[in-house]
Amino acid sequence: MDFKLTEDRQMLSDTLRRYLADQYDFETRNGLIETAPYHSPAKWAELSELGLIGAFVPEDQGGFGGAGFDITTVFEELGRGLCPEPILATLMSVRAAADCGAEELVEDMIAGAKRLTFAVFEPDADSLALIRTSADKSGDGWVLNGRKSVVYGLPGADGALVAARTEAGVGLFLVDSPETIDYAMIDGGGAGELILDSAAATCISEDAGDIIEAALDAGRLALCAEAVGVMEVLVDMTVDYLKQRKQFGRPIASFQALQHRAVDMAIEIEQCRAITILAASKLGTDEAGKFVAMAKNLIGRTGLLISEESIQLHGGIGMTWEYPGSHYAKRLSMIDHQLGDRYAQLHRVMAA
Known part of the structure; x- marks a missing residue:
């Protein structure tokens, strides 16, 4: 099987890598993640111009990609660049909107004229079956009541696609001016609480349960690809440090025990890459949920291992704010907790 990127995807990957290296360096990132909206609207617009969002949508729905490998191509580069822009939320919202037929x-x-976030989970609801946010008809429109928790990319968003319970099931609604409580995430980027108190909404679909689940799986696949990119950079940093750090008059990279640990990390990355490729190939099929859950479970376990190993092999410098490796390790650890951690994914695999 040929795992090489197509010419178009390779061009997208190269373009995004160059952009992040030239325009979104480590210092730029750290200057953004501590103040609202915890990303750069100007950089967001530039990324939109590069065609990132169109890569998430099939051609027959207005985009130029939409396959699992289009998603992994983009997010692996975002992981390598440790980019905090709210692209994960955009991926899920644009795919859900496309599947619902919301062409405009x-x-x-x-x-890039409108940036929406994707609000599904609640403080006491980590699955669609437990959603309590309600949607009720009011005249010609709808009103929503409830609360959404840890909504990624909420600060500064133009609106939110909100999952709410209807008589038909779990529907999807557009809220243009939501009431929010914004905050920075510990590993970069912004999130927030979405307060829905008789909030006016536009119905996108009264029964969109399957569409919402498909969008969430696309988001989980994106996180897996991002983690692979983060792992590669972090292991490269660690190996480079081992070559420079000296003990007993020679580089510690010459110590066989440390060589073995570095090789083990490299092997783990290849396993994660392979299962992410498998999950990407299944996106859009009936088996997508199972394979995406398998991938995210492995990514979660491996991410914790590599973040811990990299910090231990670096020693004290691996924990400092000034050293990029600490931020990569933090992001890698936190990816596990987004959209369901490794334990939640294991339960999904067992149920499947």
């Missing part, structure tokens, strides 16, 4: 909304999002 998709067009605006691909063009």
Whole structure:
């Protein structure tokens, strides 16, 4: 099986890598993640112009990609660049909107004219079955009541696609001016609480349960690809440090025990890459949920291992704010907790 990127995907990967290296260096990132909206709207617009959002949507729905490998191509580079822009939320919202047939909304999002976030989970609801946010008809429109928790990319968003319970099931609604409580995430980027108190909403679909689950799986696949990119950079940093750090008059990279640990990390990355490729190949099929859950479970376990190993092999410097490796390790650890951690994914695999 040929795992090489197609010419178009390789071009997208190279373009994004160059952009992040030239325009979004480590110092730029750290200057953004501590103050609202915890990303750069100007950089967001530039990334939209590069065609990132269009890569998430199939051609027949207005984009130019939409396959699992288009998602992994983008997010692996975002992981390598440790980019805090709210692209994960955009991925899920634009795919859900496209699957619901909201053509005008998709067009605006691909063009970068509108940035939406994707609000599904609640303080006491980590699955669609437990959602308590309600949607009720009010005249010609709808009103929503409830609360959404840890909504990624919420600060500064133009609106939110909100999952809410209807008589038909779990529907999807557009809220243009939501009431929010914004905050920075510990590993970079912004999130927030979405307060829905008789909030006016536009119905996108009254029964969108399957569409929401598919969008969440696309987001989980994206996180797996991002983790692979983070792992590669972090292990490269660690190996480079081992070559420079000296003990007993020679580089510690010459110590066989440390060589073995570095090789073990490299092997783990290849396992994660392989299962992410498998999950990407299944996206859009009936088996997508199972294989994405398998990938995220392995990514979660491996991410913790590599973040801990890299810090131990670096010693004290691996914990400092000034050293990029500490931020990569933190992001790698936190990816596990987004959209369901490794234990939640294990339960999904068992159920499947």
